[in-house]
């Protein structure tokens with residue numbers, strides 16, 4: 056290791072902050088700030104590529120440069136792998152599924168899963184998403200009508216989490232969580248607010264422990280994660296046990312239904328069917344199939360609920376945008392009724408320019424998956440969109456990086472890049488998507504719209520992005536049509552909590568967990 060350290064490519068001349076200590080490097084700044092906060096500060100101070108320190112003097116870089124990101128996500132493919140510790144974490148969260156797998160193994164998972172997430176399948180789920188958005192809206196209407204006030208404060212996050220968990224249960228597994236009906240459910244309990252409980256609010260002690268854990272040999276570390284009494288690990292362990300138990304039963308039921316010739320279109324049934332048509336060498340094992348279900352619950356649940364909540368916050372802050380969107384929704388609704396239909400289709404939503412612009416701006420401004428981590432699988436050279444100045448004053452146009460370097464890709468930072476989104480990139484403004492020339496595509500980084508990184512890009516991009524988009528828009532059209540949202544004093548104190556998913560908490564009330572109270576009244 057010493058030989059490798061002394062002979063490997065050095066990144067010490069790249070600009071970046073001084074570490075706070077050898078033990079924790081810059082981890083405290085990185086992990087305790089709100090999501091994106093330190094990214095924006097370092098990007099402003101040091102530029103598009105920042106060197107910082109992990110535990111025990113480990114080098115890391117934080118990347119904002121569009122061309123470098125394009126190279127890491129798209130061109131580089133499997134040359135940028137997930138670091139071992141990240142994969143270990145995935146193993147604990149969801150088992151040996153698609154998020155954990157790497158290289159040819161990951162390609163095998165992806166090949167079997169991709170057809171279930173196609174545009175056609177996602178579009179077919181719109182009536183189901185609309186069913187749950189309308190169910191939520193009926194509940195809110197009943198509560199508002201029963202109150203003596205014209206408006207009621209709802210914790211929008213808790214309601215949306217329940218609605219999206221119901222929606223993902225039905226769409227992905229034909230499983231009824233019934234969270235909106237207030238039903239207690241072991242699986243629902245295990246997965247609601249999962250991310251904040253497991254990864255949120257790290258204390259100084261947690262960070263030191265995280266740094267010291269690196270010194271423990273991996274097999275012992277994994278054993279400790281499985282057995283050691285620990286509040287955070289317990290959240291993961293309960294979700295793993297309950298998730299696997301339910302997934303096993305569902306897979307058995309669905310396999311039987313398929314063998315009897317029944318034609319269900321939920322994601323799990325499509326996956327089982329795709330798996331049957333593979334030969335033995337490329338088929339997913341039962342354990343891998345169980346992991347895919349646990350993955351979908353984690354990856355697809357809170358990400359959509361929190362994105363919806365950030366959207367409502369922006370609408371509450373900008374009543375004029377709310378009115379404009381509501382007018383477009385109602386105009387479209389009239390067109391739908393005129394042609395003799397009763398509900399929005401995916402094509403209707405795609406044909407609504409302001410709805411599309413608001414969707415993109417929300418995903419840009421509040422990317423709930425705010426960073427991803429990769430490791431260079433070989434010595435490599437990162438191309439740059441524009442030259443950077445090193446700490447010693449040299450100008451470089453590309454950056455040699457050593458094998459094993461940890462690369463943090465800042466989705467938050469890239470999505471606010473001034474070269475791409477303009478000098479007002481820190482302002483929430485859907486009009487930027489409607490005004491030609493306001494977005495400069497420096498490089499094609501992402502799977503959705505190219506210029507957005509919110510769903511990442513390349514071989515490991517979000518497999519559920521079409522599903523997520525249509526689910527978000529199904530809730531947008533229902534909620535903005537029926538309700539008017541305004542700010543509460545708490546909503547002015549919102550924090551973007553970094554806990555794997557970027558979740559809203561309230562300053563001074565973080566112990567209460569994720570929440571976003573907004574004032575809701577029936578729309579005129």
Ligand code: HEM
Pocket residue numbers: 153154165350351354355356358359362422423424426427428508509510511514515516517518519520522523
């Ligand atoms: C607004 C909602 C969502 C956002 C912003 C989002 C974002 C992302 C991002 C950035 C990644 C890449 C993570 C990494 O490489 O470390 C990812 C991966 C993934 N997402 Fe999503 N996601 C969303 C919703 C969903 C939904 C609804 C599903 C499933 C129904 C889903 C399933 C997945 C899966 C399975 C992966 C792993 C893909 C792989 O490793 O090949 N996501 N997502």
